[in-house]
Amino acid sequence: MPDDTATGVTTAAAAIAAAPEHHQRNEVLAVAIGAAGWLVPGLGHALQRMWGRALGCFLTVGALVFLGVGMRGNLFGSDGGDAFGMLGYVADLGTGSFYFVARALETQGSDVAHAEGDYGTRFLAAAGVLNLLAALHAYEAARGRKA
């Protein structure tokens, strides 16, 4: 009986000692999943086998970027100039790799003189912010906070 107790205590102590290391490994994995979700919309969820969410994120963010470019929205660059330009750049960069796809697609440049171009700018910014939200969701899911 005392032997069993001693073994139990030893096992519990080992589990407690290993917990921070396990927690740290999970945290690193969750950050990597979040980063993957930001880089390629939906990848963070796909890595966790949440196929519906992965497809939903990929298609909606992709459609918003495609429509934004098609409407000749303004795609902000790092040389935005003022605070709003920088804010727009951060929002656009939220689409991850799709930002560079949009840059490659928008060969004619933006046209915000018309309402369509103005709407296109909002579509592109919304795509970025939406993807950041999805990446954060994937990160939280990887940490086991929500699913």
Added chain:
Amino acid sequence: MNAPTDFHLSHFQAMTLFALLISIAFGFLSRRRTNERVKYIIWSLFLFLLIGVGIGWAMYPFSR
């Protein structure tokens, strides 16, 4: 890469398309079951359009 065709959408079409895509994304992120997602998407889309048109009408007296 070739640029996508220039899209010429009216204000209402652009708003509807935007509302639909955002509603779909929110529905997929916040609900797990298919029927819950569909309900959420429809309800969210309806509210997007209602509030959008409502704000449009509220701005009408100041448009000229």
